[in-house]
Amino acid sequence: MKDIERRGGLYEALGWGALFLWLGIASLVRGLPAGADLFGIGAILLALNLARGLSRIPVNRFTVVLGSIAAAGGATIFILRQWFGMPPVDLPFFPTLFLGIGVVIVAYTIANWRSSSRPQGAPE
Secondary structure, rough: HHHHHHHHHHHHHHHHHHHHHHHHHHHHHOOOOOHHHHHHHHHHHHHHHHHHOOOOOOOHHHHHHHHHHHHHHHHHHHHHOOOOOOOOOOOHHHHHHHHHHHHHHHHHHHHEEEEOOOOOOOOO
């Protein structure tokens, strides 16, 4: 059990390091195709969970969903811009995404806290 926790911490640290490296690279390199930054973030999150799963460490469903959304969003932006000539849209994606994720986390936490703090047999 100790080995699994240690390996899980290792994967988490490597994932964070890779994520920050990619964010730095994507910010510095101006010639990246549209959507490459999002796709790279999604690929890192999904690869982290793949490594965890292959090592028989429980995957994090939240980062699987977030990685899937980021990878799909990046691929969609690339396809729309490259194949269909869609002009760039100045949509603040990350602030909107962070706000949405924050609302979901807070609402989920409050809902679970209320249901877990209610005494057994108490009316709802």
